Amino acid sequence: MTARLWSIAVAFGVSVLGSVCFAAACAVHAGPQLEGLSLFVALGALGLGIILWARFAVPQEQAVDVRDDYPSSGDDRRGAGAALQHGADELDRHGFLTKFLLAAFGTLGVAALFPLRSLGPRFGKGLYHTKWTRGARLVRADGTPVLAADLAVGSILTVFPAGYVDDASSQTLLLRLPPGVLHVSPQRRSWSPQGYVAFSKVCTHAGCPVGLYRASMYQLLCPCHQSVFDVAHAAQPISGPAARALPQLPLQIADDGHLQAQSDYTEPIGPGFWQRS
Amino acid sequence: MIRRLALALDDRLGTAHFMRKALRKAFPDHWSFMLGEIALYCFVVLLATGVYLGFFFDASSQPLTYNGSYLSLHGIQMSAAYASVLRLSLDTRAGLLLRQIHHWAALVFLAAITVHMCRIFFTGAFRRPRELNWIIGLVLLILALGAGFTGYSLPDDLLSGTGLRIAYSVLISVPFVGTDLAFLFFGGAFPATETIGRLFFAHVLILPALIAAAMTLHLGIIWRQKHTQFRGPGRTENNVVGSPLWPNYAMKSAGLLFAVAAIVTALGAFFQINPIWLYGPYDPANVSAPAQPDWYIGWLEGALRLGPSWDWQIFNHTVPAPFFAGVLLPFVFFSLLFVWPFLERRITHDGEPHQLLDHPSDTPWRTGVGAAVLTFAIVLTFAGSDGVQAKIVGISVEMLASLYRIMLPVLPAVVGLLSFELARELRARRDALPGTDARIVISRADSGGFVGQPEEHRERRP
Numbered sequence: 001m002t003a004r005l006w007s008i009a010v011a012f013g014v015s016v017l018g019s020v021c022f023a024a025a026c027a028v029h030a031g032p033q034l035e036g037l038s039l040f041v042a043l044g045a046l047g048l049g050i051i052l053w054a055r056f057a058v059p060q061e062q063a064v065d066v067r068d069d070y071p072s073s074g075d076d077r078r079g080a081g082a083a084l085q086h087g088a089d090e091l092d093r094h095g096f097l098t099k100f101l102l103a104a105f106g107t108l109g110v111a112a113l114f115p116l117r118s119l120g121p122r123f124g125k126g127l128y129h130t131k132w133t134r135g136a137r138l139v140r141a142d143g144t145p146v147l148a149a150d151l152a153v154g155s156i157l158t159v160f161p162a163g164y165v166d167d168a169s170s171q172t173l174l175l176r177l178p179p180g181v182l183h184v185s186p187q188r189r190s191w192s193p194q195g196y197v198a199f200s201k202v203c204t205h206a207g208c209p210v211g212l213y214r215a216s217m218y219q220l221l222c223p224c225h226q227s228v229f230d231v232a233h234a235a236q237p238i239s240g241p242a243a244r245a246l247p248q249l250p251l252q253i254a255d256d257g258h259l260q261a262q263s264d265y266t267e268p269i270g271p272g273f274w275q276r277s
Numbered sequence: 278m279i280r281r282l283a284l285a286l287d288d289r290l291g292t293a294h295f296m297r298k299a300l301r302k303a304f305p306d307h308w309s310f311m312l313g314e315i316a317l318y319c320f321v322v323l324l325a326t327g328v329y330l331g332f333f334f335d336a337s338s339q340p341l342t343y344n345g346s347y348l349s350l351h352g353i354q355m356s357a358a359y360a361s362v363l364r365l366s367l368d369t370r371a372g373l374l375l376r377q378i379h380h381w382a383a384l385v386f387l388a389a390i391t392v393h394m395c396r397i398f399f400t401g402a403f404r405r406p407r408e409l410n411w412i413i414g415l416v417l418l419i420l421a422l423g424a425g426f427t428g429y430s431l432p433d434d435l436l437s438g439t440g441l442r443i444a445y446s447v448l449i450s451v452p453f454v455g456t457d458l459a460f461l462f463f464g465g466a467f468p469a470t471e472t473i474g475r476l477f478f479a480h481v482l483i484l485p486a487l488i489a490a491a492m493t494l495h496l497g498i499i500w501r502q503k504h505t506q507f508r509g510p511g512r513t514e515n516n517v518v519g520s521p522l523w524p525n526y527a528m529k530s531a532g533l534l535f536a537v538a539a540i541v542t543a544l545g546a547f548f549q550i551n552p553i554w555l556y557g558p559y560d561p562a563n564v565s566a567p568a569q570p571d572w573y574i575g576w577l578e579g580a581l582r583l584g585p586s587w588d589w590q591i592f593n594h595t596v597p598a599p600f601f602a603g604v605l606l607p608f609v610f611f612s613l614l615f616v617w618p619f620l621e622r623r624i625t626h627d628g629e630p631h632q633l634l635d636h637p638s639d640t641p642w643r644t645g646v647g648a649a650v651l652t653f654a655i656v657l658t659f660a661g662s663d664g665v666q667a668k669i670v671g672i673s674v675e676m677l678a679s680l681y682r683i684m685l686p687v688l689p690a691v692v693g694l695l696s697f698e699l700a701r702e703l704r705a706r707r708d709a710l711p712g713t714d715a716r717i718v719i720s721r722a723d724s725g726g727f728v729g730q731p732e733e734h735r736e737r738r739p
Contacts (some may be wrong), residue, residue: 065303119464241584
């Protein structure tokens, strides 16, 4: 045997060895690197062997195909056309039946869509409301309530309405700003007691949690598409693809010092949708 | 042995007539014809690894408290789906290896499809009679994107959940039907408990079945129409020159199958991908920065990042920003691709069948348009990871995004024009050298002596 043939045999031999090692690696839970290395050797040597065989031990032939499969001969085309026309003519003799046939098909098709209705609930008022209600306490992710004395000026916290921790649409950012930073519109004057201000954490662009805070500039940043919101100016978008401000949650401080919501958000939170007015 | 089997088959099915021709079928040897094969073999690897992973994956969002072998997540609340991916990654024989091979194979699958499509485009292989296969190929690309995204979303880790959140937001942005469609697909408002089961079903049955069906059609049509080929000695519009199927091409192709499998195995073995135990389970109030999708979603991610901050109010209804970048742009993009063969025919008035391929320099304007569109997609893809780049370069994300917004129209225009000019230059130079292009066939003339004739008349469009 020539050296080339031997090299092919060696490749297949190495592949056998690789497969054995792979089996052994799996048997002892050897981890992805050893399992992968042995499988790589098994597959790679096998592929190499076959390619070497194809190159060195098979005569390099050239085949020439003539393209004569299509189009068919004129005879065939005419024949097929005539057969088609013949059938169509037969059906056409009772042409009005085709209308009934189409009606039956169409109705069946439309009727088949109706069960799909059960795939999801009807679009209701769900996207308009969150779990925030009048008097709902602000709690942390671990369920502990937030007191007005808890947050240092300049800090930020993710809060939920009490009883609905981890509710995706109710997630809210609570910030405490130094006096004089916040520019409040007259309607929202009562929404931010003692420098506390709360905004929906759901980005108004594509719904990611607005998780980054540039404390020095009072800017909230969405890590998904880099929309930037200006906390000092009602969380208006100042950069990136978001077009709407983060909705603000009206806050109040209860007599016992607990932070509470005055009401639900006054507009739908999160990304826009067709029905949103 | 093989002979006896073939005879037995012919006794029962009369296969010899077909086999006689089929076994000598010619497959052109040009390297670029391997790209589609690589995609096919990635799909084979995906099926093989996916079947194994399917045994261990639990498509359920049932919450549970983790107490498995990965101590860092002990006591953490997570979905059964996420826990099952942890188990299959960390406690299952070859589980992590096969999961990583599966993920890498998906990335290579999409890459091979994309490059294959570029080959088809820039050589004009989509022209009559192959328009139908161009369309099926595009359908395959879309199905593959869907399969990739649904697979990426299954583990229910922080990253995949964020991707789903964005997909949901894009879907509800569609006018009229968006919210209803989203509720039907996701099983309710996001995050819904039904979603993972739906994704799993789509990922392991609906999409692979459709891909397999479309691939069968794709290959069946190629088989029937025969391959295109580049111009060369002995190659005409009426023949195909290449390796015979049996044994040359069959051997080479089988070798390629194992080579592809070996390469994605090496990637899966040595290059960690999607280490979901580091990301943690999905929590709607959390996101990891930087959050990056797989590469083939990058252009959509980039479009969402660079997209206009429009929020159109129309008669008490809203058309929000993600609609323009996330729905309209891909719709226009794919529509353009779908109609391209017919559009080009309109422009060139060339409805003739073409079996010989163009060199990209043969058709400068097509090459220019293709290069421009490709550049557009590449700029978007890079913009899709501008957060990471900004961190590396050390400038603000806002500045980098503005830079990309400028590059988005400028770069495609520049690259498109350059490619156009380059192709024209190449064509002009080649035309200036007669005899290197068309071969002259010398034959005996009837009157005695010799005559030289171009081997094949070559029409060229003005």
